[in-house]
Amino acid sequence: MLFRKSRSAAIMVIAALVMAGCGEGEPEPTSHQTSLFGYAVNSSLATTNAASLLGVATDAGLLAARVYPGVYVQGPSGQMIPNTDLASTQVLPGINRQVIYTINDDATYSDGQPVVCDDFLLSATAGQMPELFQSHVPLASQIERVDCVSGSKIATVVFKEDLGERWRYLFGQGDLLPAHAVAAKTGMTLEDLNQALKDKDPDVLADTARIWSEGFQLSLFDPELQVSYGPYKIDSVGEFGEVKLLRNELYSGDQAVEEEVTVWPKGSDLSAISNAGNLQISDVVAWESEPWVNRDDPLNPYDIKEEVGVLTEQLTLASAGVFYAAEARQAFAACVDQEAVAAASSSISGIDVPAVGVHSVRHQNPVVQQIGDLPAQHMAVDVNAASALAGQTIRIGYDGPDERKAAMVEAIRQSCEPAGITVIDASQEAVSLNDLSRTEVSEWGYEQYFDGTLDAVLRTVDPLREYENANTIGTDPESTRRTEEQLWAEVPSIPLAAQPRVFVIDRTVGNVVVNTDLAGIGWNMDRWSRSED
Known part of the structure; x- marks a missing residue:
């Protein structure tokens, strides 16, 4: 049975456990019993760098959102809310759009160092040099340059000709990282790093790129x-992969209500945490599969919120190996049955999600209904077209374990089998886009091939951040159709279905606002308030 515990009662239980642990042979209490406010996410919590190949494949934004919040925060209705605690913006229109970011004078990292334009320069350069930094920030390719005097509070981003329509989707949660701390790790001054980023010399930036890509891994x-500029800072990472957040006293905005929050990764013993009264918010695959959630128990302390999310689940395909050629990617797309995949996802989550046949806009955007039958054409299964890939094996990975995604991969296996294509579930913990076989173009212009352990990664994306050739915000049917035609010709990815979201919320916690975006329900974590009752 589940019993609601007040904070004081939880502290008494912990004290009793600690005293009992002092007896001979008694085990010490684990963090399941000693953490006082728990937030469980459906992510392996691998990194706080949401722009790295590891971060984009493991939904790093779920944690990074209140440690490294974006210039714009996406609200529960998809609205882009200016985060003036970090920076304000001014747009100068023209052939080369310019966006001036004026950083808040009080924006400061938890180590006392100011947030400066070098942080924007590092983020943009990492996105512009994906092979070196092992990054995935497609919209960064639209940037021509970032004007930044090292240490300044003003960064001016200049876009390439006629590009930058989606500028608000740059510098999101987990994208802006502390340039001064990265520079210190390489033995450079901030001024030296600034110049190196502007020069884009791969040899000079090799250590910087490695630290940017690997240094923010939580293991x-x-x-x-x-170090953090958000309302919370990371205090420690525990033995079960849990991340303990503490209130960042140097945050430039309103101080977080709760002094500490422990974020639990997928695979955690949520029953043990809940039974100790220490699980307040959870983002789960399905509430029915969680034994600690019992709607029939009169003492059940939890409410359940089920939503069809705004994000799209897609297969990101390799660019080398079996999927080197666009024709091979087209053949595989021909055997993927989006309707069957959506049904499989729905059967596990309990939420009826729609199949998705568009790449570059969100599935609920009215423009989808205005581009004709293009999505339906590409969602239709064509076994004859897919048989061009007969005899091939496709390895699909995802951030596991995940019962729902396993069902989605099984649906793909079944629909592709008649075409002679073998689909293997190759899921693993903390999957990375770096696990994909890939083709990279060297600085001298020739192709390099890297063998990976995967041919596709099943992951969640915000279509408005995902494609470098997309240059509208989804309000123009004609340009949206052109973009979709190009993406279905190149097939860098295959859209599958809307992401279902299931949140379990302790009724004693106030100011919880459901959000199905990349930041998840934790988008306003610093406003959560737990009552004593």
Whole structure:
């Protein structure tokens, strides 16, 4: 049975456990019993760098949203809310759109160093040099340059000719990282790093790129590197992969209500945490599969919120190996049955989600109904077209374990089998886009091939951030159709279905606002307030 515990009662239980642990042979209490406010996410919590190949494949924004919040925060209705605690913006129209970011004078990292334009320059350069930095920020390719005097509070982003329509989707949660801390790890001054980023010399930036890509991994938690400018800072990473957040006293905005929050990764023993009264908010695959949630129990302390999310689940395809050629990617897309995949997802989550046949806009955007039958054409299964790939094996990975995504991969296996294509579930913990076989173009212009362990990664994306050739915000049917035609010709990815979201919320916690975006329900974590009752 589940019993509601007040904070004071929880503290008494912990004290009793600690005293009992002092007896001979008694085990010490684990963090399941000692953490006082728990937030469980459906992510492996691998990194706080949401722009890295690891971060985009493991939904790093769920944690990074209140450690490294974006210039714009996406609200529960998809609205882009200016985060003036970090920076304000001014747009100068023209052939080369310019966006001036004026950083808040009080914006400061938890180590006392100011947030400066170098942080924007590092983020943009990392996105512009994806092979070196192992990054995935497609919209960064639309940037021509970032004007930044090292240490300044003003960054001016200049876009390439006629590009930058989606500028608000740059510098999102987990994208802006502390340039001064990265520079210190490489032995450079901030001024030296600034110049190196502008020069884009791969040899000079090699160490910087490695630290940017790997240094924010939570298995290697480095408190000197992972300093925060958000309302929370990371205090420690526990033995079960849980991340303890503490209130960032140097945050430029309103101080967080709760002094600490422990974020639990997928695979955690949520029953043990809940039974100790320490699980307040959870983002789960399906509430029916969680034994600690019992709607029939009169003492059940939880409410359940089920939503069809705004994001799209897609297969990101390799660019080398079996999927080197666009024709091979087209053949595989021909055997993927989006309707069957959506049904499989729905059967596990309990939420009826729609199949999706568009890449570059959100599935609920009215423009989808205005581009004719293009999505339906590409969602139709064509076994004859897919048989061009007969005899091939396709390895699909995802951030596991995940019962729902396993069902989605099984649906793909079944629909592709008649075409002679073998689909293998190759899921693993903390999957990365770096696991894909890929083709990279060297600085001298020739192609390099890297063998990976995967041919496709099943992951969640915001279509408005995902494609470098997309240059509208989804209000123009004609340009949206052109973009979709190009993406269905190149097939860098295959859209599948809307993402279902299931949230379990302790009724004693106030100011919880459901959000199905990349930041998840934790988008306003600093406003959560737990009552004593």
